[in-house]
Amino acid sequence: MAAHVLIVDSISANRILLKVKLAGAFVQVEQAASAGEALDLLQADLPDLLVLGGDLVDMSALTLCAKIKENPAFAHLPILLVHTDGSRADRIAALRAGADDAFEMSVTTDALLARIRSIMRARNSYEELRLREQAGRLPGLADAMQGFDRPAQVLIAGHSTATGQEWCRQLQRIVPYGLRSQPLPEIMRDMSQFSAPDAIVISLQTALPEDALRLLAEVRARATTREAAVLVVLDENNDSARVNALDLGANDVLSDGFDAEEAALRLDSMIARKRLADRLRKRVDDGLAAAVTDPLTGLFNRRYAMPHLSKMAQHADTQRADFAVMLADLDHFKRVNDRFGHAAGDMVLAEVARRMRRCLSQTDLIARMGGEEFLIVAQTDNAEDAAKIAERLCDAVRTEPVALRGRDIQIPVTVSIGVAMGSEMLKAKKNALPNCAKSHEAIASALIDRADQALYGAKAEGRDKVTLSLPAA
Template structure:
């Protein structure tokens, strides 16, 4: 299998030369690029194809890019697609109009290729997480365990962190005029201590790249992303205008947005408003999914999803893969000689093994991956947007992780080493009936049988992965 496309992007510009230049930049990074030369064509493609990202020109005729952006963000079928508006204009009105219309980013030509690709990667990561949350919510709603989320109404909390307190206070006073959210200043030296004492962390952070020393803002960004309590907070980084490297690094470390120092306070407010809306919507989706069907569709022992949830959700992963011409991987993981564990050490020990293996699987997969317990000692894993090489590497890594550390059964007693056999199958490689979920599952099951027959504790690839 060749290079997997990194995402599908729709370019909208009525000047063919602009589209060609932009397509070359994006295609070199293996993005699948579609083009539209008018607003009506862009609306049609956005509805029919559902691209992962839209890049449109601000001076698109006849009504401008902001008008198209507003239409797409007002349509429930396209409002979740991130939009970048680009322009050669440098006026404040065009910039604010695009952000007010719902644009996720506004870039000025000439576009720096590395900076553009960093922005694209950042938005596509956020899009993938949001889409996965929506798929899980949709699955839950079909099963009757989730309600529609309530509209966004609750004011949030913003924390401003800079090296100079006077500067932070000035930013706070400027942005307060445009936001209804609470805005606090946290001294840079006290951020982590303050977070430890907070019951609820801020919804959004505004952080200067240079706090006590050069680059310390980026280190704080990485720390916030690694912490459970702030992992989903929106983070906006303020960088020096000429510091391109810090800007690119910030996006790749997980910043949601960027602004150059000397920014327009109203632009900061508009960007924060959009980030707060997306962050709290994500919070609602997570809560809705977790609360709605925790008991009904999760395994009470391991906390993983059960078969009742896994199979409909796998169907949705397959549907999206076919629609987007992408591949996905399915793994069946079966613990070796598990009956011996139960017979020798008792069922309580067996339960401890299952809980620990479930934790190792979940801790070593992406948030968008599906992990479920579908049998006594059998686990199902589905990896969206994954090619054969990635699936093979992931399966081998999981096999090693299950085996590498002995599992403690009783305090003070030697641990027990557990191994697993894994069958891997690929789906989404063609749109024929043979690519249905049932066929992919059967292929993974045959591969698992082969792994067992060939001596256990190994990965075997199905026919679709051959």
Template structure:
């Protein structure tokens, strides 16, 4: 299953209809008939997303959301509220309570599923942020929360001057950040600035090929704007554009004629999330560089990796979800060192480390355990997802030769290398509750040994049917 979703609706028909739509999309769906039942269900089995009907009988949806956000164990769960009403005050109240979105019923399947996918990515990012912050704290490198945040920069990219003026004038006094109007070309130039805009509000109807959707894609593809918050403004009747924008990387959607208060609330939430992610990257890149990274490859080292794996295992046990462990080992690496020299071997290790890291999801962790062996940890991953990922890693390493710099094996311009990978999965339904992460590494090691014996450049799993 792709994610665990809790439906909260006191109408049986509404629960059943939504359950069918989400189950058909391969989500793990549970349901609650009241706010109190929802809180009890979340306390026993946290969800990845809560979809709440706005007209609950026992507690308003906004109040349920407020209670969830006040609970440290539930605050990272995104909340999507479905409402029969387009009441402005109720919509803004729900957003102020912490809801990620309020969608008007009836919701088209494409729009709903795109929003679900987007919010599950939010949940994954939040979980990874907490996990890495907690691991960093164990090393004594947790960053103290900033007591003061500099104002952000918000770029408005509207289809016409009237829309841009309305957005800018409406936000005046509602946000402490600097608000600028930019053309699409100027927005793209942000990627080359020393400090790019923190957030973009992009009109769907921009007068350029592909409209606003093409600008979303361009901003996400450029290093300078890759981590910016993107809000996509579209017309209510064009739900398809909104769904496409979410799948292309937009963080949030807005009606083009949204109330300024709603735009401000959504911008504030997205800027807060961006700052949290920025702090995480600074902690990892700066505070942990010496204590937790391998000097040669820039990957995490054994000490960090084992602490991280322990945390993933505890989280998996709490949530009843699987996680995968892989051991990847370079094939015939001694031959590289013996024939081309240790300088060439260092180039190979650095290149392979980069290829593995680039082929993984952002939520996955890769570390160099020592020598030519790498550990990969993939949260919320079963064999059905882990094995194709491992095959992808093999291809990423083997498809192109490693170029060697002058002086690093000067007798060869490049060298072809491959890896063998052993895979094991822990956690999830039917798992051994007493299995330790160390035991899972041993399973992956046995699988790796078999992969070597089967000819190398291959993937083998340690599981009952493979024993």
């Protein structure tokens, strides 16, 4: 779907010129001739990018820009001002008003489109994260986003040691960030050894751009630095260098040498967007983790366990390996809830989960399937070894009673376990299972059933026991 761009300018010729420049960006263009009309259009359908031209009939472009940014509904809308004379003062004023960048009307089409591509990449990434976060939002994870405590860390990649140190010195007086500098060649050599900064400022000499562009490409290629904000500083205004830097992944470009005040304003905006994206990304990750994790015990839940078991069956089928599927159920758990309360029962479940997890290797799976029932999937060569693992789990649970925090109560707990071997069901796959159920998902379900039958046997034999399922007929 084409990006939606709103052009605002009171002079129709300017709107037409901007629309022509944007033709190569394959965007859907909408136009407004006044600030009032623009605000109405924003309320009706928020665009992906706002391009402000010359002063409007009802207010200045800077006033409109600031007014838009004050509205929380529009706070993340990217804004370009294309009406300035290209002076430093105009750029500073535009950045202070909340614009992402400012250009003179005579800006080349290539430079303008490169900047728009850079802005839209960031915009699309943010929107994707926001939609994923909203779609996956769970109760308890919808709290307001909290700010970061630590100051942002900024790495200055100067073309020389002296350059980086001087830029650090100038920035240190006006930004609250942690700053350090390192020459370009050293950064390329040491990238794998330092923690990723929040932002990187790269010095690009237009006569010799290779090192700077190579570092930029490397930053975007590495998982550890991919999300860092990047500001490229050109030593002179050069459209080709600007376009190359933006298309290789720079978030922003200082096009006419280093200026501490302008760099600080651009870094403020870039780091704010980066940290917002980090928070959204963490919320998405937390939501995904919560979707497959049991909140009481911290173990995986059934939603994660069943696909994992299917993959284990597929792997074992391919590699001719074996594994054990165990169902563990706490004995007489209802009595614990009835006598001591459900809060005590939760403590017992959490402690039993901790003890069993401690007995297993990192490659084994343990998941809470519901209530007081747990699934264990362990890689093992034979039923004897599987039985030893299950006995070890029983020992860990019964060894000592569970002490209730804040209450002088000790609750003895035991667990019964049923064991089924994956190889038995994989052998039966070719003969016993009907054609429609020969998938590894069906094998996983069948193994759960076999382990469950064995668990009933352990309960029938007096509990606190391990029972192996009988081989398939």
